[in-house]
Amino acid sequence: xxxxxxxxxxxxxxxxxxxxxxxxxxxxxxxxxxxxxxxxxxxxxxxxxxxxxxxxxxxxxxxxxxxxxxxxxxxxxxxxxxxxxxxxxxxxxxxxxxxxxxxxxxxxxxxxxxxxxxxxxxxxxxxxxxxxxxxxxxxxxxxxxxxxxxxxxxxxxxxxxxxxxxxxxxxxxxxxxxxxxxxxxxxxxxxxxxxxxxxxxxxxxxxxxxxxxxxxxxxxxxxxxxxxxxxxxxxxxxxxxxxxxxxxxxxxxxxxxxxxxxxxxxxxxxxxxxxxxxxxxxxxxxxxxxxxxxxxxxxxxxxxxxxxxxxxxxxxxxxxxxxxxxxxxxxxxxxxxxxxxxxxxxxxxxxxxxxxxxxxxxxxxxxxxxxxxxxxxxxxxxxxxxxxxxxxxxxxxxxxxxxxxxxxxxxxxxxxxxxxxxxxxxxxxxxxxxxxxxxxxxxxxxxxxxxxxxxxxxxxxxxxxxxxxxxxxxxxxxxxxxxxxxxxxxxxxxxxxxxxxxxxxxxxxxxxxxxxxxxxxxxxxxxxxxxxxxxxxxxxxxxxxxxxxxxxxxxxxxxxxxxxxxxxxxxxxxxxxxxxxxxxxxxxxxxxxxxxxxxxxxxxxxxxxxxxxxxxxxxxxxxxxxxxxxxxxxxxxxxxxxxxxxxxxxxxxxxxxxxxxxxxxxxxxxxxxxxxxxxxxxxxxxxxxxxxxxxxxxxxxxxxxxxxxxxxxxxxxxxxxxxxxxxxxxxxxxxxxxxxxxxxxxxxxxxxxxxxxxxxxxxxxxxxxxxxxxxxxxxxxxxxxxxxxxxxxxxxxxxxxxxxxxxxxxxxxxxxxxxxxxxxxxxxxxxxxxxxxxxxxxxxxxxxx
Numbered sequence: 002x003x004x005x006x007x008x009x010x011x012x013x014x015x016x017x018x019x020x021x022x023x024x025x026x027x028x029x030x031x032x033x034x035x036x037x038x039x040x041x042x043x044x045x046x047x048x049x050x051x052x053x054x055x056x057x058x059x060x061x062x063x064x065x066x067x068x069x070x071x072x073x074x075x076x077x078x079x080x081x082x083x084x085x086x087x088x089x090x091x092x093x094x095x096x097x098x099x100x101x102x103x104x105x106x107x108x109x110x111x112x113x114x115x116x117x118x119x120x121x122x123x124x125x126x127x128x129x130x131x132x133x134x135x136x137x138x139x140x141x142x143x144x145x146x147x148x149x150x151x152x153x154x155x156x157x158x159x160x161x162x163x164x165x166x167x168x169x170x171x172x173x174x175x176x177x178x179x180x181x182x183x184x185x186x187x188x189x190x191x192x193x194x195x196x197x198x199x200x201x202x203x204x205x206x207x208x209x210x211x212x213x214x215x216x217x218x219x220x221x222x223x224x225x226x227x228x229x230x231x232x233x234x235x236x237x238x239x240x241x242x243x244x245x246x247x248x249x250x251x252x253x254x255x256x257x258x259x260x261x262x263x264x265x266x267x268x269x270x271x272x273x274x275x276x277x278x279x280x281x282x283x284x285x286x287x288x289x290x291x292x293x294x295x296x297x298x299x300x301x302x303x304x305x306x307x308x309x310x311x312x313x314x315x316x317x318x319x320x321x322x323x324x325x326x327x328x329x330x331x332x333x334x335x336x337x338x339x340x341x342x343x344x345x346x347x348x349x350x351x352x353x354x355x356x357x358x359x360x361x362x363x364x365x366x367x368x369x370x371x372x373x374x375x376x377x378x379x380x381x382x383x384x385x386x387x388x389x390x391x392x393x394x395x396x397x398x399x400x401x402x403x404x405x406x407x408x409x410x411x412x413x414x415x416x417x418x419x420x421x422x423x424x425x426x427x428x429x430x431x432x433x434x435x436x437x438x439x440x441x442x443x444x445x446x447x448x449x450x451x452x453x454x455x456x457x458x459x460x461x462x463x464x465x466x467x468x469x470x471x472x473x474x475x476x477x478x479x480x481x482x483x484x485x486x487x488x489x490x491x492x493x494x495x496x497x498x499x500x501x502x503x504x505x506x507x508x509x510x511x512x513x514x515x516x517x518x519x520x521x522x523x524x525x526x527x528x529x530x531x532x533x534x535x536x537x538x539x540x541x542x543x544x545x546x547x548x549x550x551x552x553x554x555x556x557x558x559x560x561x562x563x564x565x566x567x568x569x570x571x572x573x574x575x576x577x578x579x580x581x582x583x584x585x586x587x588x589x590x591x592x593x594x595x596x597x598x599x600x601x602x603x604x605x606x607x608x609x610x611x612x613x614x615x616x617x618x619x620x621x622x623x624x625x626x627x628x629x630x631x632x633x634x635x636x637x638x639x640x641x642x643x644x645x646x647x648x649x650x651x652x653x654x655x656x657x658x659x660x661x662x663x664x665x666x667x668x669x670x671x672x673x674x675x676x677x678x679x680x681x682x683x684x685x686x687x688x689x690x691x692x693x694x695x696x697x698x699x700x701x702x703x704x705x706x707x708x709x710x711x712x713x714x715x716x717x718x719x720x721x722x723x724x725x726x727x728x729x730x731x732x733x734x735x736x737x738x739x740x741x742x743x744x745x746x747x748x749x750x751x752x753x754x755x756x757x758x759x760x761x762x763x764x765x766x767x768x769x770x771x772x773x774x775x776x777x778x779x780x781x782x783x784x785x786x787x788x789x790x791x792x793x794x795x796x797x798x799x800x801x802x803x804x805x806x807x808x809x810x811x812x813x814x815x816x817x818x819x820x821x822x823x824x825x826x827x828x829x830x831x832x833x834x835x836x837x838x839x840x841x842x843x844x845x846x847x848x849x850x
Contacts, residue, residue, distance in 0.1 A: 024134045032120040032141070036113035039551070042560050043110050048569030049562055050590040051157025055572045056640045059628025061090045063635075063750055068093070075751045076257075076775070077810040080631040081639025082648045083616065083668055083793070084750075084770035086261050086812075089201075089643055094253035095819045098826050099199045106196075112154045118166035119145035122193075123432070126169040129177060129189075131440055135536055139543045140436035143368075144169065146550035147428045148305065148360035148557065155558040156356060161422075164205040167197035168429050174243070175213065178236040179220050184836045187239045191829055194247035201254065204417040205425055211394075212387035212426045219383045246832075249825030253818030260774050260814050265643040267416045271705040272650055283415030286398075286408055292419040293397025293404075295351035297479070301358035302427065303366040304471075305553045306510035309347035309503055311357040315556060317347035317506050321498035330494045343489045344499070347506055349481055351399060352421065357557045359424045361431050363517035364546045367464060369431045371525075372438020374456045375448060384434040391426035418642075439542065442525065443535045453529055461522035465515060472511045476504045517549050564591055573632045575602040597622070597629055600674070603681050604633040607672055614692055614748045615671035616768075618660065621681065625652055630674075637668055645770065647793040654709055666690050667717050667791060669768035690718055692745040693755055693767045695799070699733060701725040708792045721766050721790045731788055733764050733798055743799070743806075751810035758803045764788075767795045767808070775812030780804050 037044060058065075063080040064087050067073075074095075078087050086092075094100075107114040123144040127137025153161050174190025177183075197206055217237070224233035248255060262268055267283060301307040306314065331337045348355060372381070393403050397420035407414045442453060471478070480487070481500040490496045521542065528538040568574070568591065577585075577598045585592040600621050607617070617634040618624060624638035631639050644652075655661035665673070666689045673684040698720045702708040711722045723731060740760050747754035757765065771789040778785045778797055781804050790796035797806065 021134055025128070028124060028134060028138050028141075029121065031138075032117050032124070033109065033113075035120065036109060036116040039116065039554075040113050040563075042563035043113055046566055047563040048110075048566060049112055049154075050564045050569060050572070050594075051155065051159070051562075052593075053157030054159065055157070055594075056628045057091065057157070058572060059630075059632040060639055060641060061087070062632045064090060064092065067750060075749070075810075076812055076815060077751045077772075079635040079750055079769075081628065081636055081641060082644050082770075083637065084635075084772075085641070085645055085648075086257070086772065086775075088254070088257040088261050089641070094257075094815065094822075096822050097199070097253065098822070099195045099250050102192075103196050103199055111159065112162075115150075115154060115159070115162050115166055116145055118163070119150060119169075122166055122169040126173040126176075126433070127436065129173040131436075133440070135539045136436060136440050139439070139539050139546070140432060142543050142546050143362065143365045143432035143435055144429065146547060146554065147362070147432075148357060148550060148553050149424065149428055151554040151558040152357045152359075155562055160200055160202040161205055163200040164197055164202035165425055165428075167193050167200060168205075168209055168425075171197055171209075172213075172429075175216070175240060178239055178243075179233075181232055181236070183235065183239060184840045186236070187243055187836065188833050190240065191243040191246050191833075194243060195250045198247055198251040199254065203258075203413075204422065207413060207417065208391075208423050208426055209429075211390065211423075212383075212430065215386045215390065216380075216383045219379055219386075223379055246825055246829050249821050250829065252821035252825065253815055256814050256818045256821075257812065260812075262416070262643065264645055264647075264772065264774075266646050266649050267643055268646055270646060270650075272709065274706050274709075283408075284418055286405065286415075289408065289415060289418050290397035290401075290404060290420055292352050292355075292421045293399050294392075294395040294421045294424070296396055296399055298350045298352075299392050299395070301350075302361040302424075302431070303363060304468075304510050304514045305358050305360040305556075306347070306506050307358070308350035309345075309506060310510075311557065312346040312348045312354045314347040314506065316509070317502070319502050320505075321501040322495070325495050325498035330492060330498070332492075336492065339489055340492075340495060343483075343485050345483050345486065347503060349483050349486075349503055351483075359421070359428065360550070360553050361428060362546055362550050362553075363514040364521050364542065364549050365432055365435050367518045367521055368435035368439055368542075370464065371442070371457065371460055372434045374460065375441040375445070375453070376434070376438045377441065377445070377447070378437065380437070381434070384430045384437075388427045388430045388434070391423055391430070394423040395421050395427075397421070439525075439539075443528075443538070450529060454526065457522060457526055457529070461518065464518055465522075468511055468515045468518070472508055472515070475507055475511070476500065479507075481507070517545065520545060561588055562590055564588070564594070568594055573601045573629055574598050575605045599681060601629060601633070603674065603683060604630060607683060608633045611671070613671075614669075614745055615689070616669050617672045617674065618665055618670045619674040620660075621674050621676055624656070624660075637665065637670055645772070645793075648770065650709060651712075651793060655713065661713065662686075662688070663713070663717060667712075667768065667794070690766075690768060693743045693765055694718060695741045695743060695759065695763045695765050696721045697763075699723050699731065699764060701728055705792075712792050717766075717791060721764060721796060722792065723788060723790050723796070727788050730786060731764065731798065733762060753808045755806040756803070757799050757806055759799050759801055762798065762800050764790070765797050765799045765806075766790050767797070769795050769808065771795045774814065775810050777809050777811065779807045779809075 040049070060081045061078070063078045064075060067075045074093050076087050076092055077084065078090065106118065109117055120141045124137045124141040127140040128134065131137060150162050150165065171190060171193035174186050174188070174193055177186030178190060180186070220233060220236075224230050269283075295308070298308050301310075309317070325331070326337070331340065345354065373385070393400050394407065397404050404420065441448065481503040482496060486496065486499065490499070524538055524541055524545070528535060572594055574594065575598060577595050581591070581595055585595040600619070604617070604619075615635065616637050617630050618637040619627070619630040622629055626640050627638065628636075628640045630636040651664060655664045665686065669689050669692055670686055671689050673686055675682050675684055696719055700711055700715055700720055700722050701724070702711050702722050703725050705724075708722050708724060715722060741758060741763060743755055743757040743765050745753060746756050753769065771787070771793055773789075776787060776795070778787050778795075780797070780799065785797055788796040788798075795808070799806070
């Protein structure tokens with residue numbers, strides 16, 4: 002009797018799944034259409050131009066050329082900062098199976114592929130959580146079209162948005178685990194965490210795990226209260242196994258990055274000079290919190306221009322400012338220059354500057370507020386708690402006791418800068434909370450109509466009343482200027498003009514948010530009155546969300562961000578046509594490319610005339626924030642978020658005010674690019690030390706402070722500074738010798754060959770950056786110890802006579818990581834197959850009447 006009933010139920014489940022298949026397929030097709038509809042220039046063969054990706058293309062040019070020429074990978078490049086590993090510069094790791102899976106999911110061109118992933122990932126979470134494709138569709142639109150994602154795409158923070166795109170499907174797996182759906186929960190959480198880690202933005206993953214910590218606490222409290230500790234323990238155990246497997250499948254990437262991070266600015270400094278905390282391992286607190294959200298600024302998740310949006314809002318009209326300047330309010334040229342220097346455009350928040358707000362949407366935030374009253378599940382407290390944590394951490398120095406606690410006590414927290422980025426938690430939790438709230442509004446039978454109408458009317462009334470107060474009295478409630486502007490713009494009339502113009506921008510978006518809140522409230526109210534079917538309401542709300550976010554997103558990422566294919570493939574042109582010049586007048590992205598063309602031309606001329614191994618120091622572009630030079634040459638400078646710490650120490654000590662010519666000589670700087678009244682000048686530097694040289698004397702330093710100090714005092718062509726700890730191994734007698742020579746004969750980034758002829762055993766200094774992991778040196782095929790000399794270079798003791806010296810970079814961490822990756826992936830596949838087979842057999846077991 003029981004068997005027919007169960008068989009009938011299984012048939013109904015199967016029919017329901019088949020019924021959902023077509024709408025799910027339709028939603029996926031819709032996601033493709035939405036992505037291309039937003040990025041229509043992709044259809045005409047254009048490409049998005051992203052500043053950080055342009056920097057990447059310059060810095061990684063040597064890596065990409067090597068890969069295309071030799072069809073293999075180099076894990077070292079000399080293109081930036083004298084030389085550095087390529088682990089965080091787009092290096093491809095062996096047996097990277099997870100990355101291949103990721104490439105299959107990203108079948109669309111950038112950036113449409115990221116929007117598809119954001120939409121599809123949250124849709125999966127919605128289906129897992131609610132098992133209703135209509136609500137899942139609404140949730141995916143609420144999440145994927147967050148303005149913050151489009152801002153970081155426009156900047157070129159691809160790894161960041163790529164990582165965030167895998168938040169939702171990973172959480173779907175975790176949710177299933179704690180709902181006792183162990184098999185699929187384990188598979189999904191492992192797979193999507195692996196993909197998330199492979200996307201290579203550890204900071205974003207770290208923030209998600211902060212949110213999941215609150216999720217775990219909520220689950221633990223529930224397990225204790227309901228006396229269900231065993232299921233909780235099983236779920237938690239599988240969760241940690243998923244983490245281990247996901248980490249293992251990214252072992253090469255993670256192990257190499259971890260090894261490298263200890264030697265970078267994210268690691269511990271060896272210097273005590275001018276350091277507040279010599280024991281600190283990580284970034285300085287001031288640097289971490291430089292981009293801290295103001296507490297009131299958090300409201301720009303709800304009102305995009307609450308604090309002026311970004312520094313260059315296209316809708317910002319400076320009517321009052323222009324009038325004040327024209328009417329003689331500004332009394333002198335000096336006063337006008339000071340105004341221009343400190344004026345922050347439309348933005349008056351507490352960050353140094355910003356492209357735009359982390360706008361989540363008026364509709365989404367309003368629905369999230371309503372969810373506090375309609376959604377009664379325990380996960381409400383997780384979502385609310387994680388959202389509040391996100392706000393408090395984003396406030397940074399404006400909520401310093403929490404921030405300092407995290408910096409001091411939470412592992413790795415001090416490795417990450419720009420605390421405002423932690424708002425990605427809220428960017429995920431608010432749409433999910435809103436989705437659960439609107440689902441409860443329509444589906445929770447325990448909510449009676451009277452309660453829903455009452456809450457809807459009161460909440461709408463309160464929110465609209467607050468917006469109305471802001472609209473009418475905002476000028477009296479807020480300053481509308483920055484502290485710097487107040488300090489340096491002493492002309493009251495001019496400061497008041499700034500306030501008036503910003504207030505007008507503020508009011509326009511207050512009115513905009515007011516309209517969207519009113520429309521949302523009205524739709525829900527009439528739906529409760531049974532005037533509309535719930536299905537139509539869901540689509541109407543989704544459309545409203547899309548209109549809201551689409552409009553704001555277009556302020557920061559639109560057709561002007563796209564360029565023709567030739568500029569995308571080569572963003573460092575050496576010549577520009579008249580057509581390009583004309584296009585650049587209306588295209589800010591192309592304008593930057595065109596402006597750099599004369600510098601690129603000069604760099605290319607040098608490259609064509611001199612193909613030897615040397616470095617270039619470019620003063621025309623910000624030396625340590627550009628990669629144009631790196632595209633053509635090996636550069637003293639560059640652009641990267643994780644430089645080697647010792648190189649940064651040299652920059653801070655010898656380049657922060659004026660450049661030190663002796664350090665440039667040490668770095669084999671053959672050309673300096675500058676300009677004068679005659680235009681761009683290429684200044685040869687005949688005093689550079691060359692690729693390698695013998696020194697006559699060694700100066701032993703007692704500590705790193707003395708090392709870096711002595712470096713500025715010695716004659717580095719004849720002397721070398723070495724750490725006293727190497728004194729035992731470095732036994733070379735001082736000698737005067739002008740006959741011995743050493744020359745570079747073969748160059749590739751990860752293998753350098755030298756010929757040496759020495760009349761005495763001497764210390765050779767190589768103008769190559771010292772890195773303690775992966776580099777080996779041989780003299781005539783025999784291993785030789787590499788010494789760290791002159792604070793950041795390599796040295797070898799070369800015996801008497803003629804010798805061949807070879808430096809090779811072959812990091813063991815890559816091979817070890819590859820082995821772990823293959824083993825872990827095999828374990829994951831076998832374990833997943835075994836669990837699925839067990840699940841299948843369990844469902845197929847015969848039933849007894």
